[in-house]
Amino acid sequence: xxxxxxxxxxxxxxxxxxxxxxxxxxxxxxxxxxxxxxxxxxxxxxxxxxxxxxxxxxxxxxxxxxxxxxxxxxxxxxxxxxxxxxxxxxxxxxxxxxxxxxxxxxxxxxxxxxxxxxxxxxxxxxxxxxxxxxxxxxxxxxxxxxxxxxxxxxxxxxxxxxxxxxxxxxxxxxxxxxxxxxxxxxxxxxxxxxxxxxxxxxxxxxxxxxxxxxxxxxxxxxxxxxxxxxxxxxxxxx
Numbered sequence: 001x002x003x004x005x006x007x008x009x010x011x012x013x014x015x016x017x018x019x020x021x022x023x024x025x026x027x028x029x030x031x032x033x034x035x036x037x038x039x040x041x042x043x044x045x046x047x048x049x050x051x052x053x054x055x056x057x058x059x060x061x062x063x064x065x066x067x068x069x070x071x072x073x074x075x076x077x078x079x080x081x082x083x084x085x086x087x088x089x090x091x092x093x094x095x096x097x098x099x100x101x102x103x104x105x106x107x108x109x110x111x112x113x114x115x116x117x118x119x120x121x122x123x124x125x126x127x128x129x130x131x132x133x134x135x136x137x138x139x140x141x142x143x144x145x146x147x148x149x150x151x152x153x154x155x156x157x158x159x160x161x162x163x164x165x166x167x168x169x170x171x172x173x174x175x176x177x178x179x180x181x182x183x184x185x186x187x188x189x190x191x192x193x194x195x196x197x198x199x200x201x202x203x204x205x206x207x208x209x210x211x212x213x214x215x216x217x218x219x220x221x222x223x224x225x226x227x228x229x230x231x232x233x234x235x236x237x238x
Contacts, residue, residue: 006031006097008031008051009033009034011035011053013119019034020109022034024109024113025113033237039062041055052078052079053080055079058083072098079099083104090215095205099101103115144217146158147216149174154181156174166213173206173209173213180237184233184236185208187206190234210235
């Protein structure tokens with residue numbers, strides 16, 4: 001595979017898993033660095049930025065949720081959490097804290113690759129057919145209440161013109177709303193269109209995401225005018 005500009009960091013205390021994931025992505029042209037724990041990850045990030053982090057939830061010492069909380073104080077780089085099937089509460093908490101996605105162990109590498117591509121693409125980097133695919137950007141700017149969404153650069157700006165931090169998953173939701181403006185979308189439709197993965201029937205993270213988005217784009221989040229709730233049906237961008 002030829003080289004590309006997509007840089008991944010794999011942080012997991014299991015050496016064999018780090019090696020397996022790293023080898024898989026290196027073979028597909030990604031640049032991959034490894035970290036055995038959160039402190040090691042932070043040292044690596046201080047030396048070189050990355051496009052995406054694959055972060056284990058359960059690690060000795062500083063766990064993945066603590067590491068994620070610290071990351072979100074400084075960066076919006078996409079983060080995919082590695083979790084056990086039984087860690088439902090932690091998965092939801094991780095999404096609320098700013099994780100972009102999660103994948104259960106044992107890891108299916110092809111599924112992980114699809115989610116990596118989706119997360120990078122959500123940041124405005126084209127990864128639709130592989131890491132060396134030509135870049136394609138949308139050249140649209142839309143107004144969301146007092147805010148402005150730059151679909152070209154996947155950036156949100158507040159009424160004062162300053163950029164408002166958002167995760168890739170939040171951008172995905174806003175993009176789906178913009179593409180379906182005036183149309184009521186159910187939770188299932190939002191989950192299906194905003195993410196390249198199958199979601200559990202009881203996954204309520206969509207409500208948490210919308211709540212967070214309202215705090216960013218609504219004048220009064222308790223009485224939303226931009227993303228409206230249609231009782232019994234879903235949500236609609238007004």
